[in-house]
Amino acid sequence: AQRVTQPEKLLSVFKGAPVELKCNYSYSGSPELFWYVQYSRQRLQLLLRHISRESIKGFTADLNKGETSFHLKKPFAQEEDSAMYYCAPRLSGNTPLVFGKGTRLSVIA
Amino acid sequence: NAGVTQTPKFRILKIGQSMTLQCAQDMNHNYMYWYRQDPGMGLKLIYYSVGAGITDKGEVPNGYNVSRSTTEDFPLRLELAAPSQTSVYFCASRRGEAGGNEQFFGPGTRLTVL
Numbered sequence: 001a002q003r004v005t006q007p008e009k010l011l012s013v014f015k016g017a018p019v020e021l022k023c024n025y026s027y028s029g030s031p032e033l034f035w036y037v038q039y040s041r042q043r044l045q046l047l048l049r050h051i052s053r054e055s056i057k058g059f060t061a062d063l064n065k066g067e068t069s070f071h072l073k074k075p076f077a078q079e080e081d082s083a084m085y086y087c088a089p090r091l092s093g094n095t096p097l098v099f100g101k102g103t104r105l106s107v108i109a
Numbered sequence: 110n111a112g113v114t115q116t117p118k119f120r121i122l123k124i125g126q127s128m129t130l131q132c133a134q135d136m137n138h139n140y141m142y143w144y145r146q147d148p149g150m151g152l153k154l155i156y157y158s159v160g161a162g163i164t165d166k167g168e169v170p171n172g173y174n175v176s177r178s179t180t181e182d183f184p185l186r187l188e189l190a191a192p193s194q195t196s197v198y199f200c201a202s203r204r205g206e207a208g209g210n211e212q213f214f215g216p217g218t219r220l221t222v223l
Binding site: 006009032034036043044045046049086090094096097098099100101102 | 140142144152154157159167199210212215216
């Protein structure tokens with residue numbers, strides 16, 4: 001079955017520490033992968049997509065096809081990174097995004 | 110552009126009542142979606158539409174109906190509200206493959222059914 005897994009419900013790190021939010025997927029083919037973020041009292045917004053291979057707000061995510069993972073990383077966490085993060089694959093261009101259950105990141109000063 | 114807008118922001122319903130959650134986008138996007146967000150459960154797709162006049166069921170369609178008579182609007186209808194439908198509802202839209210795959214979200218509607 002096609003599935004996306006974010007194993008951590010809550011991740012707490014100290015300011016300045018590295019952070020890694022895990023995402024594993026089980027999809028046949030080559031899905032397109034996204035990370036969405038929801039800050040407190042705000043709507044969901046796109047953070048990263050794997051095809052762009054970009055760094056946004058210091059975050060990067062590498063698609064590892066062998067491990068079927070798309071972990072989100074940042075070397076030095078900031079308090080403003082505290083938010084809910086969702087990994088979301090799309091199997092093909094016309095299919096809807098499927099969201100993981102999300103990981104709440106809490107950065108402690 | 111206002112982007113994706115949703116009304117109302119909050120609503121309390123009694124069991125058995127009906128209501129329509131409104132969603133509109135002014136970006137001329139082909140694709141529109143309705144998700145519900147429950148604590149610890151992420152977002153689950155209720156219904157989606159790939160264009161005016163076309164709708165399809167998502168993962169959790171029971172108890173809901175949608176219509177897409179125009180490109181801009183995608184209302185979600187609850188006919189007989191139940192406590193299990195207490196949730197935050199998000200509408201989203203996307204232009205499509207040729208125009209980009211980013212999905213834009215509305216601010217959400219928080220619904221409580223008592």
